[in-house]
Amino acid sequence: MAVLLAATLGACAAGPAADGANPDAPLAPELSSAAGAYLAGQHAVRIEDISAASRYFDRVLEHDPANPALRRRAFLLRLEAGRLDDAAPLAGELAAGAGDGASMARLFLAIEAARRDDYARTLAEVGRLEDTRLNRALGPILAAWAEFGRGDVEAAERRLSRLAGDDGFAGLYTLHAAMLAEAAGRIDEAAERYAQALAQSQTPPLRLRLAAARFEARNGRLDAALRRIDASEGGVSDPAGLKAMLRRLAEGGDPRAPTAAAGMAEALFDLASALQRDRGSDSAMIFARLALRLQPEFDLAALLVAEILDDRQRYEEALAMYDAVPAGSPYRLLAQLRAASSLEGLDRDDDAARRLEALAGERPELADPLIRLGDLERGRENWQAAIDAYDRALKRMGPLETRHWSVLYTRGIALERAKRWGDAERDFLRALELRPDQPYVLNYLGYSWVDRGENLDRAKAMIEKAVSLRPRDGYIVDSLGWALYRLGDHAGAVTHLERAVELRPTDPTINDHLGDAYWRVGRRAEARFQWQRALTFDPSPELAADIERKLREGLPKHQDGPAGSLGTGTAERGGRKPG
Structure with missing residues (x-):
């Protein structure tokens, strides 16, 4: 089924997506022709604006309603866009056929039947x-x-047991066996099953621990x-x-x-999460939408839909999903x-x-909103505002733990x-005391010491260690x-800077650095080439002016040295950029 989706929605490869727009905005009237709507729909798919793509293909379908390929395309786009009521009229005919879209149509009909408590269907x-x-994973769980739902617990266990011998689905099987035992009132068996699920990994996923x-x-x-929540607190926002929420459950x-x-x-969400991790966002989105179809209050599924929209840069749609998570939800x-x-x-x-x-005012015990505020202000180069936010966050943290290294950094x-x-x-x-082998901290501090002409041997060793930990950065x-x-x-600089340019060929600062190194070893034509190349990669105005000066005059004899100014040295954007 994932392969079928990939083939059917193959044009959904990531492209230069525009900022998220209102999915209900009117479509351009000049695109009412079949050809115009088709081309607009294809473009919308390329930029991952699936809401617009779905409506454009609806227009194409109006001009050729019997076209089976168009019906399949329109159906899948409606599912992905969350227009499940509109998808329903197309599902029956597609499910009766074969090929792309038929299996997804059958899955949709299965979910629709479950919503009506028609479990035989x-x-x-x-x-x-x-x-x-x-489907070999999903089918037995749904069945x-x-x-x-029909009241036959023994048949339910037989259906689920088809997954028991497949190591690839061991986690899914054990979790759903535990849920099924609890649903059937077999509490001791459920407790044993949950324990088995947790024991399958030294670090069980947070979602399993919460279940x-x-x-x-x-x-x-x-x-x-x-x-269990206390033990997971480092991973719980x-x-x-x-x-x-747990206390409410305990009270009934x-x-x-x-x-x-x-x-x-839950099964649909589990598979959607796995597909999203594998970058199968088209399929992941449809499974997450179907999970919400069955359980509209399933906040984690809503968050996954919003996360996929964010990844596609459909920010307005993602924002609407995030804001719809209710105030009483533990995921708010x-x-x-x-x-x-x-x-x-x-x-x-x-x-x-x-x-x-x-958020920081509403939740005075939590540091997360202030950390995010610090990150926001740092991105805007409002350095003092960022420092103030981080200061306030650190005051809320209490004794520092290993996981707090990033805030210090x-x-x-x-x-x-x-x-x-x-x-x-x-x-x-202090960050290195908490995480001694953290490559980004090693790099930033080592680089800064070199820049200042301090602790040079230690600084070089730190940067070399960072490279050994992140050789492709x-x-x-x-x-x-x-x-x-x-x-x-x-x-020695040339060797490493040539490698850096291979890894980041369009970074202006790295190309500029290589030009400087070439100049110092006498490879002046290559130096000028690298400087000219750096100018084509949108350098900052300051860097561009420095490169243009070097193209006119070359480098002075004594520009470099451990205690001097960096000149074209890397700032946060370059070697010291946070990872």
Whole structure:
């Protein structure tokens, strides 16, 4: 099925997407002809504006309603755009056929039947799914929950057991076996199944740990559930919200034991998440939409849809999804943090900053909104505002833990750019105490020491270690090359800077650095070529002026040296750029 989707929606490859637009905005009237609408739809697919693409292909279909290829294309685009009511009229005919779209139409009909509690029809449609690797995972789970919906628990367990011998689906099988046991009231068996699922990995996924915690809260083990959140706190954006949800469950609040629809929605979401990790966003989007079709209040599925929209730079649509996550949801904070990122994507930085400040005020115990605010202000080069936000975040953190290295690192960058080197150096050193082998901190601090002519042997060793940890990071390789240049090892610099240009061929600063190194080893024609090349890659005005001067005059005899000014040295954009 994933292969079929890839073939059918092959034109959905990532392109230079425009900023997200209102999906309900009227389409251009001059594109009412079939040819015009088709070309506009193809363009919308290329820029991943699936909402517009879907409506354009609707227009094409109006001109040729019997065309089977157009019907398949329109159906799949409607699913991906979240227009599931509009997709329904096309599903029956497509499901009766073969080829692209038929299997997805059968899956859609299975989900629609489950929404009506018509589980016999769900089983029939699941039985007609094509025999693909993906369907061999999805089919038994959907069939198991449909049997459960019909009241036949033993048949449900038999259906699910088809996954038991497949190591590739062991995690899915154990999770759904645990959910099914709980739904059937077999609490001891469910507890054993959840324990088995958690034991399959030394670091179980957060989602699995949360599923186990919900089970414990529903079944008289609230303390154990709360401890599970405490143990996961480093990966939980809103532990207080999750704990409040667990307490509501313990008191008898919704949701209670899994239902057939909830089990199916979970399966669709699990596969959507896996597909998204594999960059299969077309298929992932459809599965996530179907999960929401079954469970409209499934906040994690809504967040996944919004995440895919964000990746496609459809920021307005993503923002609407994030804002729809209700205030009582334990995922509301995460949704609002991501909403701020969508606002940044829309160049609404001031709105993003106000939203983050409001979140920080609403949740005075959490550092996350202030960390994100610091990152926002740092991106705008508002160094003091960034420092202030990071300061406030660190005050909320209590004793620093290993995971807090990144806040010290990013505050250190802001301090260094604000010309407060002593404070910046302390933050970098403290970050390395927390994470001694963190390559970006090693690189930034080592580079800065070389720039200042301080601790040169240690600085070089730190940058070399960073390169060994990230050998394909062009910025870090550039740092080593430029450090060697600044230390007078021009031949050594050439070797590393040539490698950096291979890794980052269009970076103006790295090309400029290689030009300088070529000049110092006497390869002056190549130096001029690199400088001219750097000018074609949109350098900053300051860098462009420096390169143009060098093209006219060359380099002076004594420009470089460990205690001198960098001149064209890499700033945050280059070797010291955060990873």
